[in-house]
Amino acid sequence: MTAVAPKSAMRDLGGPVDEDVAVVIEDGEDIRELLAQVLTQGGFTVHTAADGAAGVELVREHDPIVVTIDVNMPGIDGFETARQIRSLTTAYLVMITARGDEIDTLVGLQTGADDYIVKPFRPRELRARIEAMMRRPRAIASTHPSPPPSAPQPPQGWGQGVSDHTGPHQVAPSPAHASSAPWAEDEPGVAPLVHRGLRLEPGARVVELDGAEVELTRSEFDILRMLLGSGRRVVSKLQLAGMLRGERGEPDHFLSEHDARAIEVHVANLRRKLGESPSEPRWIETVRGVGYRRTA
Template sequence: MHEDVAVVIEDGEDIRELLAQVLTQGGFTVHTAPDGPSGVDLVREHDPIVVTIDVNMPGMDGFETARQVRSITTAYMVMITARGDEIDTLVGLQTGADDYVVKPFRPRELRARIEAMMRRPRALASTHPSPPPGLDETGPVPTLTAQTPPSAPHPSSAPWVEDDVEVMSLEHRGLRLEPGARVVVLDGSEVELTRSEFDILRMLLGSGRRVVSKLQLAGMLRGERGEPDHFLSEHDARAIEVHVANLRRKLGESPSEPRWIETVRGVGYRRTA
């Protein structure tokens, strides 16, 4: 029977033990490391499904640790920062992190964030199976091309599209997104996106010309279904902006002359006509 594994990379002994306790109570087998290099080794050895990384570590800091971790795994990655500075959040997301938590944090908040992340499917290149659950258009629609659905169903992470779109690819202006394989191809070449970037792009392409608000995008990344009812914090809004900026950069798109993603000032984003 497969066991979900988590790796905690944290130089503070008290916080390290707290993180391990929270994850153990959540059903994970937890391995801990006091620094970046040994943490990367644990990730390589145990192939975890969740990794938490402290930003402010001596020697190899959390950002470099996150870059190395992301280069070898598709695990859900949470940055833990004591500073609470916006720049920490932005750099952490740019290194491929899925979420961030600011110290001091409540154990319940951390568990809720991890459970929300695990409602979203991991890249199929991973050796892990999908985690169990518990944790009006004004323009043309994208071209839909049927493809073979995944062999094992997973909890839907895209409540904004119809079920049949989940097993079809979305095509728009030379860009093709295949939800089942979690692959994005641009003009014949595959584009490597983080999980959050992929899910944002899928939500925008799957919504046609409807405007998708930053609140909806933030709710989707948290695994919420339907219309989110939480308040959009400044940190969450900025995180969405960073994800979209990274997505545009990887697609080679200019915000002033968008090919795929239009900014609707003060609201959110939508697919180009």
């Protein structure tokens, strides 16, 4: 399991830790200032660093709830920075980079990032993705017997009183449809989902395969839950992307190339951790051109 620093552990258990802290790790001064402004206007107390080593120290010192990480930085790159930060905290990690190749997305998500945004990006896209992450439970699969606390709410003012424009130093409000969290009906005691030796406990956010616990990221867990809970119905990539963004039902906008790639990477990682072959699936079938569904 991922090691968690004492302050992060206290936060996960509901201790008196300031939730509204963010760290921006970005070597480009203009982008660093823009990210800091977006998060500050959202109600976060923001600390910034120009390289990975300094960013890791800021995370160690301030224990933020959100961290943005640039991939191309002097010294240790963003991937190694993310690995070190993930060993310290369960904070939400957003990789922000000009590298949009599939392999870069794959590596970024494998290092523990919760989302991966390609430059150039719009401030409203960053805001919407952070809002969606913060509506999802922060605790990853754990052997702790008690269920994790509900997801923290965005800071006061996040998405309020901001401009509709998305210029270099202006912030747009988040989409209205992003107001509902996925699985908002979750409560302790929700029946587990069981399929072919795979057991998923929604309340405790624990996945077991043939009695052995499988460690999944938040996104992988949520995708697996949606697929197992949908029976034999096909779940589209658009629905999965919308679910990860915090939308309910079928999203009302198109599936971007980045969203589609991210879903494919998450599913590939999920299959790898479960030891499943795409050609002979035990749990997840691919429906070409549409999405995925649970095996019979």
